[in-house]
Amino acid sequence: MRFAGTLLAAAGLALASADAAGAASPKAAVHAWRQAHEKEILSDFVALLAMPNVATNVADVERNAAYISGLLQKRGFKAQLLTAEPGTPPSVLAELKTPGATRTVVFYAHYDGQPIGQKGWISTPFEPSMRTALPEARSIDWKAAQTLNPDWRLFARSAGDDKGSIQALISAFDALKASGVKPSVNIKLLYEGEEEQGSPHFAALVAKNLELVRGDLLIMGDGPMHQSGKQQINFGNRGITGFRATVYGPLKPLHDGHYGSWAPSPTVMIAALVMSLRDDEGRILIPGVYDDVAPISAADRAALAALPDVETGLKTALGLGRNIGPPRLADGYMAPTLNVRAIHAGDDGPNAANAIPTEANASFDFRLAPGETPRHVRDLTEAWLSHEGWFIVRAAPDLATRLAHPKIVRIDWDEGASIATESPMAGPAAKAVEASISRTVGYPVLKLPFMGASSGMAEIVNQLKAPMVGVSIANYDDNQHAQNENLRLGNLWDGIEVYAGLLADLTW
């Protein structure tokens, strides 16, 4: 009876009342229900994943929101769509009160997805496809299979990031209902529709609907599990602010034989700009950018030190002959990181030409540590670029501007940005989550002070000042944000049990 848990029994936490009421334990009942309904759950998940949800296409995003609202209304939730302003991606807010419950838990996830145009997709992003793991990725006729291997993976955009969390919670709810287990808390589901755009309107959306989304605990269902394969919870995310830099060469493309020794090359200029901001070892070269970073607490250091060693295995799995930054992966989350998302200059492949292009660009995102603000990091970045001789513009420069300034860079900051979120690891609600998941999985859940990623959740935490715990169910190798995103079936099954445990027996 793993659900009752033994490892944390000494903590003296009350088990959910349903545990005593049913013939089987809730955990056993959920487990049995899931096993009996795997193909139905998968069919529902495939239908959810088949809906295009690239964050930049608001019409697609709205279709997803309406569909998810419908799923929840069918289950007795009171669902509505919230927007910051008309035409912006809606969030789904769904509420279900539990008679007698005194706590309200807000479960956050996001239903929008990253763009899909990356090269190398082995299947169509919005036609979910069951396969063995990469690199083999053999196609599986799962509907015809007698049993479903938990190591199979469902390939689709958002399978891991982040529709898997939505499916797992809905299936957990179905499992509890079928087993006659009542939730222990009032439930609010808040499903965001623009997380993959950096949540440009989410702060306003939350501010506008503050009372509607208020709760006593926020559970953020996003991000991957620990690379060791163990369940982890986290208590924060880094902030984010990104930008695109465009540098300018000649007004017309030039033959590089005739002009290469005389005309400035935007291709070289963009490489120089990149290397003035960050080095190959991951150090950010912008003066002052580390100054605001909050010191790391002793509790955080202890939690980081307790994480299993995964780095050696990761290097082998990823084919890396080295790492950059601190040797331990999660140690790097405590500081800002500057990622260079892309550099594009000139034509390559069949369109390659011996020419000097007219412009070049690079795209960046900062992951911000606690203490930093997007505003200050932007100011420091622009001050450094100015110091390095760049004249900063906000639109394509006109001829007079080009002639007056030898080095011009256009900076377009991403619309969305957020500060880091941090929530105490030792609060009663956080401890209740830790205990519930540890009971479900049968071992002490890993605790990560910070996720490396960012989240629209930051805005809720900062506005509602409720404690937050991140609960991730996706396999770490789910290729989120890239081609061939996938969710391992076993992770979906485990996720259903984790969510069912939280719904059934969270008390504090």
Next chain:
Amino acid sequence: MRFAGTLLAAAGLALASADAAGAASPKAAVHAWRQAHEKEILSDFVALLAMPNVATNVADVERNAAYISGLLQKRGFKAQLLTAEPGTPPSVLAELKTPGATRTVVFYAHYDGQPIGQKGWISTPFEPSMRTALPEARSIDWKAAQTLNPDWRLFARSAGDDKGSIQALISAFDALKASGVKPSVNIKLLYEGEEEQGSPHFAALVAKNLELVRGDLLIMGDGPMHQSGKQQINFGNRGITGFRATVYGPLKPLHDGHYGSWAPSPTVMIAALVMSLRDDEGRILIPGVYDDVAPISAADRAALAALPDVETGLKTALGLGRNIGPPRLADGYMAPTLNVRAIHAGDDGPNAANAIPTEANASFDFRLAPGETPRHVRDLTEAWLSHEGWFIVRAAPDLATRLAHPKIVRIDWDEGASIATESPMAGPAAKAVEASISRTVGYPVLKLPFMGASSGMAEIVNQLKAPMVGVSIANYDDNQHAQNENLRLGNLWDGIEVYAGLLADLTW
């Protein structure tokens, strides 16, 4: 009577015998014939440009070769297609003997073109379109026009580089024939079909057909005129060798929030590689790369110093707030240049993702000065990359290689490469060309010791050891190698007269 010339009359050069025979001077006759046949010439040129000729598509290239052979056979030339080996792009060799002539002049041009996939073409590259100059580029119905404005431009791939030279010579031949003017020399036309690929088979083609292509003077009809708008001749081209560098990150794309502080970024690695080879001021950073460069002769220095100042006007026309390298454009041709053709890393625009890509690449070409060899420059480049910590591979690395080496770069050298060509400015054949063109244009033609560009001609010059003179007719702003390539009509008309002058009165 511009054709007879007055400026160089003092040089005492003999005029072509035809000058005395005809009622009008050959120059006047050619001029009149061209004026009377502008639309026919243009129709022929449009038909030639409408044939797709991207150098990588051998079938297209072969169709062009057959078509051009046909044009020349109709005019009495003995034409044949030469190849280095079956399946490689053919060169057209066409020959016409002139009774009594003692000299054979080989006119070189190339009929293949650069790729066409660049963004921003205002018309379709192989549907020639008459327009006013950029940026307005207003479409013109030239067939309905009463007169053709010489400032109009015909937009099409290869209009300037290099089918314009072919059309100008064919029309010059037609003009002389119609005027009853006999050529003064035996004519060979050698039209290459893979120049824009770096002439990978041209050396072998010439070696295999050495006697067929032999001549007493090579005239290379390629490249743009001087930026001042004055006619220039040149006596050499730089060599070329290029490569593509691919660097490797994780085997799978990674979420940059979770892994950006730990996993090496190929995006940053490729920028670092670029900046280790060349700086933003155009200096090549590879040790030894300038050591082989031949010293600049006093004659070359004098010729360079005599070139009109175009740099100030060029900066304004190109919207450049600075130049790199030597202040004078052509001074830079006397040294090697490393051009960074392209950098590609990660996805941008609608496919942008906050991810670390698996690899990144950059593409380079060296323009080589006299004294340098592609082999030695390649060796120096690879030695420097090794010194900088790169492990060089020739194919995508396997897992063991990735794990054994922290920084891996795959280097793919371009198939085509050539050394620089240099021919004496003061030889009798070169002087005859100088005099002929000066007579035609009515002023002392500008002399450029070197073109910045490269040419398959290098192989002929080096094998045949005949003097070479480069004669360019295209407007300098013809956008060769880029989108919106175009030839100014006035340049085509002047080019016809220049070629007619060379055909009619070259003697030495």
